[in-house]
Amino acid sequence: MTFESILFALNLSAEDAITMMAGIVAFLSVFILWNGLVARPANMRRVRELAARREQLRQGLQAPARRRRTQASMSGFMRQFVDKLNLQRNHRAESITLKLARAGWRNNDAMVAFLFFKVALPALLGVAAAIVFYFGGAYDLSPPMRMATIGGGLLLGFMIPDIIVRNAIAKRGDKIRKSLPDALDLMVICAEAGLSLDAMLKRVSDEFSRGGPELADELVLTSIELGFLPDRKQALANLNLRTNQPGIRALCNALSQCEKFGTPLALSMRVLSAEFREERMLKAEEKAARLPALLTVPMIMFILPPLFVVLMGPAVLRLIDAFTNIN
Numbered sequence: 001m002t003f004e005s006i007l008f009a010l011n012l013s014a015e016d017a018i019t020m021m022a023g024i025v026a027f028l029s030v031f032i033l034w035n036g037l038v039a040r041p042a043n044m045r046r047v048r049e050l051a052a053r054r055e056q057l058r059q060g061l062q063a064p065a066r067r068r069r070t071q072a073s074m075s076g077f078m079r080q081f082v083d084k085l086n087l088q089r090n091h092r093a094e095s096i097t098l099k100l101a102r103a104g105w106r107n108n109d110a111m112v113a114f115l116f117f118k119v120a121l122p123a124l125l126g127v128a129a130a131i132v133f134y135f136g137g138a139y140d141l142s143p144p145m146r147m148a149t150i151g152g153g154l155l156l157g158f159m160i161p162d163i164i165v166r167n168a169i170a171k172r173g174d175k176i177r178k179s180l181p182d183a184l185d186l187m188v189i190c191a192e193a194g195l196s197l198d199a200m201l202k203r204v205s206d207e208f209s210r211g212g213p214e215l216a217d218e219l220v221l222t223s224i225e226l227g228f229l230p231d232r233k234q235a236l237a238n239l240n241l242r243t244n245q246p247g248i249r250a251l252c253n254a255l256s257q258c259e260k261f262g263t264p265l266a267l268s269m270r271v272l273s274a275e276f277r278e279e280r281m282l283k284a285e286e287k288a289a290r291l292p293a294l295l296t297v298p299m300i301m302f303i304l305p306p307l308f309v310v311l312m313g314p315a316v317l318r319l320i321d322a323f324t325n326i327n
Contacts, residue, residue, distance in 0.1 A: 078112050078113055079112050082112050082115045085119065093111070097111055098242075099165050100165065102173070102242060102243065104168065104172050114165070117160070118158070118161050121158070122158045123154075123157070126157065129153035129154075133146045134146045172214050173243065173244070175215070176214050176247075176248065179212030179214070180215060181276040181277045182212075183204050183215055184251070186207055187200055187269045188266055191264075191266035197259075198227055201219045201223040201226070202220060205219040218242060218243055221239075222235050233259075250275075254268045
């Protein structure tokens, strides 16, 4: 399509087209000159960005505040419930506190929440089972089975808090065990540099705050206890009691012996680090040795049947074709 055909289609002459193009060019020229000559405040964009950022921060601060108020009201309700039943004065309160500390929950609210759910969950699940199976008539169970289901709900609600705490302890202990050899290597460097035990634990906890926050939390707490407890062995004993890990127990015993008999700290840390690394290598080799036995059942169930189909399928099809042609 040529320029003349476009003008003919629009019913325009050449003079009209030139006039329109000149007007567009004049408008663009004036617009460009206006934007270039008019002085705008240089900080207006920055002000708008700051206002938008302030609004985002305000919304972000209000949301956690509302969340904190909700959590505070919920924790207050649970605390009133626990105080009315006088559950914190139970003879098992000390052992429960130790379990929660091993799971990484050391505040008093964790103790209150554990005791609250220890009492509330059995009642909640028992009532739910009674409504569903007894009054609702679900699955048309016999009366003894309905009573057994309600008892199972009560037992499950009683066991759920202990199961959650036990799993948290196991996961936290595994993370501490995996990060301990690297921490011991850093302890060797700190001891050879001439740092004291308090400074060494503080330095290692700072370095492991991201890579091993569980171990760093325990070490920094031990460093604080070493500073204000009259007996330094008590701080190491508390570390052993909070973690309940064989590696930490060996570390506490080595530190206690170094302080009691004057053994070089760097040498003890180096020996412990070598032992723990060898132990970790042995555990990896043990898992690798168990792998063939663990893969036997999946291989029999999922690998051998498709293999038999691929290998024997063509032969079976040929036999079927052969017997069909004979008939």
